[in-house]
Amino acid sequence: MPIEPTPVEMHPQRWGTPSEAPRPALPDSALGLVEIVFGLQDRPPVEGATPPPSRLDDVLLDGLRAVVGADHVLTDDATRTLRTRGKSTPDLLRARAGDLDDAPDAVVRPDGHEEVAAVLAWAVEHRVAVVPFGGGTSVTGGLAARRDGFAGLVSLDLVRMRRLLAVDAVSMTATLEPGLRGPEAEALLAEHGLTLGHYPQSFRHASIGGFAATRSSGQSSAGYGRFDAMVVGLTAATPTGTLRLGSAPASAAGPDLRQLLLGSEGAFGVITSVTVRVRRAPDVTSYEGWRWPSFGAGTDAMRTLAQAGLLPTVLRLSDESETAINLADPSSIGGADDPGCLMITGYEGTASFVDARRAAVGAVLADLGGTPLGTEPGERWAHGRFDGPHLRDALLDHGVLVETLETATFWSDRERLYADVKAALTSTLGEGSLVLCHVSHVYETGCSLYFTVAARQADDAIAQWQAAKAAASDAIVAAGATITHHHAIGTDHAPWLAQEIGDVGVRVLRAVKAELDPAGILNPGVLIP
Amino acid sequence: MPIEPTPVEMHPQRWGTPSEAPRPALPDSALGLVEIVFGLQDRPPVEGATPPPSRLDDVLLDGLRAVVGADHVLTDDATRTLRTRGKSTPDLLRARAGDLDDAPDAVVRPDGHEEVAAVLAWAVEHRVAVVPFGGGTSVTGGLAARRDGFAGLVSLDLVRMRRLLAVDAVSMTATLEPGLRGPEAEALLAEHGLTLGHYPQSFRHASIGGFAATRSSGQSSAGYGRFDAMVVGLTAATPTGTLRLGSAPASAAGPDLRQLLLGSEGAFGVITSVTVRVRRAPDVTSYEGWRWPSFGAGTDAMRTLAQAGLLPTVLRLSDESETAINLADPSSIGGADDPGCLMITGYEGTASFVDARRAAVGAVLADLGGTPLGTEPGERWAHGRFDGPHLRDALLDHGVLVETLETATFWSDRERLYADVKAALTSTLGEGSLVLCHVSHVYETGCSLYFTVAARQADDAIAQWQAAKAAASDAIVAAGATITHHHAIGTDHAPWLAQEIGDVGVRVLRAVKAELDPAGILNPGVLIP
Structure with a gap:
C-alpha cells in the first residue's frame, strides 16, 4: 500500500504542502501585468501567531484518550493551528492576519467506525462541539463551526481512516474510508486497475469523506459523474446510532436516504465509509x-x-x-x-x-x-488543472483579492444568470476588477457557472469580498438558481440555502438534525440555516 | 388537448377498463395447459357488493365542499368502490370476494395546489386520514391506509390535476400535474415532439404523481432512466406548508430533498407538480x-x-x-x-x-x-408489454394464484439472490407451482430481479400468497438486497423496510413525517414501519 502513515499537511496560511511552496511566486512578467491592472501592494502573512489556549482540561480529555489512545488526542498549538478553518479566501485572509480564534480546543484521531461513535458519545456527554475533518479544503466555511453554548470544540480528524476496505470487481464497486485523500484513493484503486475519476481542483488534498459530505463534482464529471452519483452505499456514525445505507444500485424502498447523508456536511453524522461505483482505469x-x-x-x-x-x-x-x-x-x-x-x-x-x-x-x-x-x-x-489555488496565494501576497464562487441552473436561464451574477460582482467590486467565468459541469437540462474574481484589495479585504459575495448570492437566488453546484453550504451559504429550499425545506433539515444529533454537537452552524 | 375530462376508470375487481374487458378470456389451448398444470377451478368474483356506509357526515363534509365545490366531494357507493385499495393480487382477491371494508368515506377532487393544501388543512382540523390517489395501480398496499384513530378516511383524487403546465424546449424539461396518466402525459408531450420514455407495465393507468411518489422504473429504463432520475423539480403540499424543490439539474446545496419526496408515497405530502427531463420523441x-x-x-x-x-x-x-x-x-x-x-x-x-x-x-x-x-x-x-395484468385476471377466474415481486442487488450477489428467492417461493408454494424470473433494469453496479409465480389457489389464497411473499422477503433482506426496486413500500413491505434501512433509518423517516405531517393524517400506515 503506497499510503504514507500521515499525509503531508497543507500550510496553515496557503494552499498546498511545503514542497509545493515555491509555486506561489509570480514570474516577473506576470508581476508586471498585476502591477498595471491592480497596482502592487505588499501584503505578507503575519507569522508566529498562536491559537488561544485549549478550553478543554485534561480531566475532560482523559475520557477522549480512553477512546482513541493518548497519542491521538492532540492539543499542541501547531496541530490546532493546522485544523483551523478551511481554504476560502476569507479563511486565508484571517489566517494570514494571524487570526486563529477558530482553532479547535483539541484534535482527536479515531480509527474506525466504533471509535468515531465513541467520540460522538463523549462529545454529547460533555457538550463539546465536533467538526469532522477530512482534507481541510472547504471553501464555504464548512470547518468554522459555532462554539457558543458548548464546553469546547474538537476537530475529529479522519486521518487514521485511510484504507481501501473492499473491492468488488464484478459489481465494479469499492469501499473506501473517509480520510483517504484523492491521490491516495486513486493509488489504491490503481493497484486493481480501477479509478474513481473524481478530480475536483482540490483533488490533491481533499478527502473521500469530504467529497461525499459536500456533494463534490470533479473536472471529469461529464464522463464520470458527480461524486454523489458514484456513491452506492455508505455508513455513518451519528449520536443516535449507526446508519448503513445502500442495498442496491437503485431502489424504490422509500426515500433515498443516501441522498440525505450526501451533502449533510458533517451536521447529521460522520461518514465512516462509502461504497462507490468505480471504472476501469483509462488506457x-x-x-x-x-x-x-x-x-x-x-x-x-x-x-x-x-x-x-x-x-x-x-x-x-x-x-x-x-x-x-x-x-x-x-x-x-x-x-x-x-x-x-x-x-x-x-x-x-x-x-x-x-x-x-x-x-x-x-x-x-x-x-x-x-x-x-x-x-x-x-x-x-x-x-495546470490543480494549480489555481497556488496562483491565488501569490496574488494575495501582492494585495490582489482573488476568490471564486459557483452556481448551476437550467439551460434556458443560463444567459440571464451569467449576466446577473457578473453584474452583481462587477458593481460591488468596482472599476478595475476582473470577473471571469467558465462552465465546467453539464447536464441534459442545464449547467454550472463558475466565477473567478480579482480586484485590488481594500483595507478590509474580507468585508470587500463579503459584499461582493452577498450581491452575487442574492442574484443567484433571485434567478432561481442554486447557491452552490459543488462547494456545499458550510456557514457562508446558509442564509441563501434558506431562500433556496424555503421554510419547509429548512424545517425538514432541522427535523433530521434533531433526530440524528439531538444535542446539536455536530458542526453547529454548518449547513442548517 | 386530447385529454378527456375524466379518464375511464379501471374495473374495481380487475386490471383495465371495461373496453379492455374481453382480454381476460384465456384461449382454449391455454386453458388446457392451465388444467394440466394447476387443475381448473371456477372462482368467479362476487358481484354487487357495496362498501360500508360513509362515516363522514354532511356537516363535516360541508367544510370540504367549501374548498373544492360540492360536485367534487363524492360519497356514492360506486365512486367509493372504485377508490378501494390498489391492484395487487391480494387487493384483487379481496375485491373479488366482495370485501370493500377499506373503502374511503369520501372521495375529494381538488383542483390545484392551493385546493390540495386546503383539503389537508381540513383533514388536520377534523382528524381525517387522507390517501392521495393517482392511477390506483399500487401493488404493495399503498392505498390501504390505516384508519383507526381517525374520524374517517378520504381518497384525495388528483383526477382534475391533469395538465401540462410548462414546456422548456431549451432545457428539455416539462412540468406536469400529478393526475396525468401515462398515455395522457405522452400525448401532451408528443404535441411538442417530446417524450418521457417512462413505460412501466402499469403505464396505461398509472399517474405521473404515482411515478414520482413510488420511484417507478419503466421497461425502457436502460435508455431513459428511472422516473426518479428524470425529476429535476417538484412541488408538494404538506400539512406544514409548501415544498418547492429543484433549482438546478444538480446541486451541492445540502442534502437533495427532492430524493426525500421521491419515494415518499403520499406519507410526507401530496406532490402537486413535477418538472421532468424530457427527450425528443423517437423517430x-x-x-x-x-x-x-x-x-x-x-x-x-x-x-x-x-x-x-x-x-x-x-x-x-x-x-x-x-x-x-x-x-x-x-x-x-x-x-x-x-x-x-x-x-x-x-x-x-x-x-x-x-x-x-x-x-x-x-x-x-x-x-x-x-x-x-x-x-x-x-x-x-x-x-404485449402492458398485458400481463389481464392474464392474471383470467387466471384468477380459474383458480390460479398469480403474483409478482421484485428486488435489486449488486452484480456479484445476483446469482445468490436469484437462488434464494426462488427457493423461498418454491418451498412455500409447494409442488406444481411455477416461479419465473426476469431482469429488466440494469445498472453499472447491479440489476433488478422480477419474479412471477403461479400456483393452484388454496382455499385461503391471500394467506397462501402472504406466506410465500414473507419467505421471499426474508430471503431478500437476508441477502442484503432491496425489498423493492420499483414497486415501493406501501403497507406490504413496511416490516422489511425496517430491516433494510435499520432503526436509525426508520427514525429519520419518522422525524421527517412528524415535521411535515404532525397530525399523521397522510397515508397512515403506508411507508413508515
Whole structure:
C-alpha cells in the first residue's frame, strides 16, 4: 500500500504542502501585468501567531484518550493551528492576519467506525462541539463551526481512516474510508486497475469523506459523474446510532436516504465509509482545445452534446474574459486579437472509445462552428488543472483579492444568470476588477457557472469580498438558481440555502438534525440555516 | 388537448377498463395447459357488493365542499368502490370476494395546489386520514391506509390535476400535474415532439404523481432512466406548508430533498407538480430477440453492456422457466427442446442512433455467445408489454394464484439472490407451482430481479400468497438486497423496510413525517414501519 502513515499537511496560511511552496511566486512578467491592472501592494502573512489556549482540561480529555489512545488526542498549538478553518479566501485572509480564534480546543484521531461513535458519545456527554475533518479544503466555511453554548470544540480528524476496505470487481464497486485523500484513493484503486475519476481542483488534498459530505463534482464529471452519483452505499456514525445505507444500485424502498447523508456536511453524522461505483482505469487520455466565437455559441454546443448523450470525459468552456486572461499567461500568449472562448474537451478510456468519441464529438462541434485548436491547449489545461489555488496565494501576497464562487441552473436561464451574477460582482467590486467565468459541469437540462474574481484589495479585504459575495448570492437566488453546484453550504451559504429550499425545506433539515444529533454537537452552524 | 375530462376508470375487481374487458378470456389451448398444470377451478368474483356506509357526515363534509365545490366531494357507493385499495393480487382477491371494508368515506377532487393544501388543512382540523390517489395501480398496499384513530378516511383524487403546465424546449424539461396518466402525459408531450420514455407495465393507468411518489422504473429504463432520475423539480403540499424543490439539474446545496419526496408515497405530502427531463420523441423504434444458453450467461452479457456504457433503450432477460412459459404461448410455440433464455433488446431514437447502437450492442452480444433471433420476439414483446395484468385476471377466474415481486442487488450477489428467492417461493408454494424470473433494469453496479409465480389457489389464497411473499422477503433482506426496486413500500413491505434501512433509518423517516405531517393524517400506515 503506497499510503504514507500521515499525509503531508497543507500550510496553515496557503494552499498546498511545503514542497509545493515555491509555486506561489509570480514570474516577473506576470508581476508586471498585476502591477498595471491592480497596482502592487505588499501584503505578507503575519507569522508566529498562536491559537488561544485549549478550553478543554485534561480531566475532560482523559475520557477522549480512553477512546482513541493518548497519542491521538492532540492539543499542541501547531496541530490546532493546522485544523483551523478551511481554504476560502476569507479563511486565508484571517489566517494570514494571524487570526486563529477558530482553532479547535483539541484534535482527536479515531480509527474506525466504533471509535468515531465513541467520540460522538463523549462529545454529547460533555457538550463539546465536533467538526469532522477530512482534507481541510472547504471553501464555504464548512470547518468554522459555532462554539457558543458548548464546553469546547474538537476537530475529529479522519486521518487514521485511510484504507481501501473492499473491492468488488464484478459489481465494479469499492469501499473506501473517509480520510483517504484523492491521490491516495486513486493509488489504491490503481493497484486493481480501477479509478474513481473524481478530480475536483482540490483533488490533491481533499478527502473521500469530504467529497461525499459536500456533494463534490470533479473536472471529469461529464464522463464520470458527480461524486454523489458514484456513491452506492455508505455508513455513518451519528449520536443516535449507526446508519448503513445502500442495498442496491437503485431502489424504490422509500426515500433515498443516501441522498440525505450526501451533502449533510458533517451536521447529521460522520461518514465512516462509502461504497462507490468505480471504472476501469483509462488506457488513453487525450485533451484538446476548441475555439468558439462567443460564450453563448460555446454553451449552446455543450447543450447539444449533453442532450445528444454524446459527452467527452472533460468538457469546459471559458467565457471571453477568462479566455483572454488565460492567454495572457506569458508562456502561451499568442497575440490573438479576438481569442473568442476556449473550450477544453478531454477523452479518457480505451483507445477505441477515445478515438470514436473524439471523432463523434469533434464532428458535432465542427458542425456547430467550433474551431479545433489541437491538443496543446488541452495538455496545458491538464498540466495546470490543480494549480489555481497556488496562483491565488501569490496574488494575495501582492494585495490582489482573488476568490471564486459557483452556481448551476437550467439551460434556458443560463444567459440571464451569467449576466446577473457578473453584474452583481462587477458593481460591488468596482472599476478595475476582473470577473471571469467558465462552465465546467453539464447536464441534459442545464449547467454550472463558475466565477473567478480579482480586484485590488481594500483595507478590509474580507468585508470587500463579503459584499461582493452577498450581491452575487442574492442574484443567484433571485434567478432561481442554486447557491452552490459543488462547494456545499458550510456557514457562508446558509442564509441563501434558506431562500433556496424555503421554510419547509429548512424545517425538514432541522427535523433530521434533531433526530440524528439531538444535542446539536455536530458542526453547529454548518449547513442548517 | 386530447385529454378527456375524466379518464375511464379501471374495473374495481380487475386490471383495465371495461373496453379492455374481453382480454381476460384465456384461449382454449391455454386453458388446457392451465388444467394440466394447476387443475381448473371456477372462482368467479362476487358481484354487487357495496362498501360500508360513509362515516363522514354532511356537516363535516360541508367544510370540504367549501374548498373544492360540492360536485367534487363524492360519497356514492360506486365512486367509493372504485377508490378501494390498489391492484395487487391480494387487493384483487379481496375485491373479488366482495370485501370493500377499506373503502374511503369520501372521495375529494381538488383542483390545484392551493385546493390540495386546503383539503389537508381540513383533514388536520377534523382528524381525517387522507390517501392521495393517482392511477390506483399500487401493488404493495399503498392505498390501504390505516384508519383507526381517525374520524374517517378520504381518497384525495388528483383526477382534475391533469395538465401540462410548462414546456422548456431549451432545457428539455416539462412540468406536469400529478393526475396525468401515462398515455395522457405522452400525448401532451408528443404535441411538442417530446417524450418521457417512462413505460412501466402499469403505464396505461398509472399517474405521473404515482411515478414520482413510488420511484417507478419503466421497461425502457436502460435508455431513459428511472422516473426518479428524470425529476429535476417538484412541488408538494404538506400539512406544514409548501415544498418547492429543484433549482438546478444538480446541486451541492445540502442534502437533495427532492430524493426525500421521491419515494415518499403520499406519507410526507401530496406532490402537486413535477418538472421532468424530457427527450425528443423517437423517430425509430426497433425491438429484437437474442437467445442465451443460460440465465447466467445472459446476465453476464447485460453486465458487460452496462459497464461499457453501451446500453440499448430496452434490455430484459427471462430465465429458463420464464422463457419456456413464454414460448408455450400457443401463437408462438416452436418446438424448441431447449429454448435457453430469451433476451429482448430495444432501440429508440433517431435512425442513426438506432442503427449505430444496435450494431455496437449486437457485436458485443454476438461476441459473448448470444444468438440473434431477429425482430419477431422483440415485436411480440412490445405488442404485449402492458398485458400481463389481464392474464392474471383470467387466471384468477380459474383458480390460479398469480403474483409478482421484485428486488435489486449488486452484480456479484445476483446469482445468490436469484437462488434464494426462488427457493423461498418454491418451498412455500409447494409442488406444481411455477416461479419465473426476469431482469429488466440494469445498472453499472447491479440489476433488478422480477419474479412471477403461479400456483393452484388454496382455499385461503391471500394467506397462501402472504406466506410465500414473507419467505421471499426474508430471503431478500437476508441477502442484503432491496425489498423493492420499483414497486415501493406501501403497507406490504413496511416490516422489511425496517430491516433494510435499520432503526436509525426508520427514525429519520419518522422525524421527517412528524415535521411535515404532525397530525399523521397522510397515508397512515403506508411507508413508515
